Amino acid sequence: MSWLRTQLVLFALGLLFLKVTQQSDITVLPAIGVITMLSAILGTFYCRYRFTQIFDNDMTVSAKECWVKSYLSLLIALIATGYFVYLWVPIS
Secondary structure (H helix, E strand, O other): OHHHHHHHHHHHHHHHHHHHHOOOOOOHHHHHHHHHHHHHHHHHHHHHHHOOOOOOOOOOOOHHHHHHHHHHHHHHHHHHHHHHHHHHOOOO
């Protein structure tokens, strides 16, 4: 369930960044919004693949899962940076 919540929040944040773009001249925000929405969609396919496999007791966290979690952390940092830029750049 946490993966589903994460995907929904990422998609909603992507829509929010696209909406904010209409009121601001910052060109980075739409790119962040699109990347966030695409990541949410790709996350759906990843979860579908990950959670439909047969589980073995000797399975551990794979390197791929570590990369996915690192990517999500980087994406959240990118969203926070974009929001920080939006707050501090004056709207003309």
